[in-house]
């Protein structure tokens with residue numbers, strides 16, 4: 001592609017005007033900071049790296065729910081605060097930057113609730129959304145399977161029609177939080193595969209625990225248990241727990257990915273490490289290159305502006321799939337290079353068991369980092385999305 005269409009496509013992607021946050025959101029930011037300061041000072045929260053995957057703390061989630069900081073994009077009739085995507089952005093970026101334990105509610109608040117709002121029945125919305133907004137019900141994502149990650153259309157978990165619902169058999173993998181979650185939205189095949197690989201897929205809500213669902217832990221490099229292999233052994237899902245239309249799972253799941261990929265968690269997983277390194281540098285009087293630090297902050301700030309612009313698009317009800325892919329690709333690379341930069345700047349050995357914050361966080365960051373560019377769609381897949389969009393512009 002060359003000439004005007006290339007220019008038009010490029011403009012499309014780069015048309016991420018900096019978003020000015022209204023004054024009331026800066027007030028909200030101050031409130032969240034004060035709350036987090038209190039949580040950390042009182043010892044209720046200890047900052048860690050990558051807490052949106054690893055920090056499972058239902059009591060903390062409930063405290064956020066009490067303040068109206070969950071379900072911020074949901075209508076009030078379902079227990080949300082209807083504050084919008086930008087307000088949610090402010091709250092989530094403060095939580096992530098502080099290394100607060102947000103994993104329990106993260107998936108439900110970010111995408112399962114949104115999927116219920118978009119495709120759920122009235123009964124499903126009423127059953128789940130108010131409890132998600134109170135931090136009482138947590139969800140897992142059942143997309144990936146042992147032979148199906150990037151090529152999601154090839155899922156093999158099978159739903160067979162039975163009286164009053166579907167009987168499902170198959171295996172999901174890398175299912176974050178399934179061992180604690182109250183429900184999982186699983187993508188299953190409910191019709192035999194045809195030439196149209198995207199047809200015949202359905203999303204179902206599987207409530208957990210269930211005696212026919214075996215949840216086996218898969219350990220991270222650190223030994224932590226965060227994700228799982230989940231085996232459905234003829235699990236019964238009633239019709240009332242089918243999400244959206246049977247057979248329409250592909251378009252539903254791909255619209256969900258826009259929410260999954262667009263947030264500040266794709267930039268800020270390792271930011272608590274930088275905060276801790278800056279404290280250590282200041283206290284130890286270590287000399288660091290201002291240019292190196294400046295480069296890091298410039299990248300962070302540019303990415304943050306791009307992520308904020310994606311939140312602005314969500315607020316306007318637009319689908320930010322392509323710009324979210326760009327931000328996630330660049331943002332997850334930044335999360336990794338932040339670790340390299342810290343290792344260059346401070347003479348500290350990573351030590352996962354250390355009682356000191358910096359060596360511990362360095363080890364957490366190094367050992368969690370292989371997942372950054374994989375989870376939620378690999379960077380190669382994201383670049384494929386961008387390339388296709390350029391090609392069709």
Ligand SMILES: Cc1cc2nc3c(=O)[nH]c(=O)nc-3n(C[C@H](O)[C@H](O)[C@H](O)COP(=O)(O)OP(=O)(O)OC[C@H]3O[C@@H](n4cnc5c(N)ncnc54)[C@H](O)[C@@H]3O)c2cc1C
Nearest residue numbers: 141142143144148149150174175176371374375376378380
């Ligand atoms: C920390 C973490 C948490 C996760 N949590 C969940 C979860 O809660 N629920 C869930 O369903 N899944 C989850 N996943 C799974 C994640 O979505 C998959 O790992 C990811 O989609 C990649 O799939 P895969 O692992 O099967 O790799 P594969 O698809 O086998 O890919 C292997 C390699 O080949 C490359 N590749 C594949 N296809 C192409 C292509 N067409 N073009 C170019 N390169 C290609 C990939 O980029 C990758 O480098 C999680 C993963 C991680 C790391």
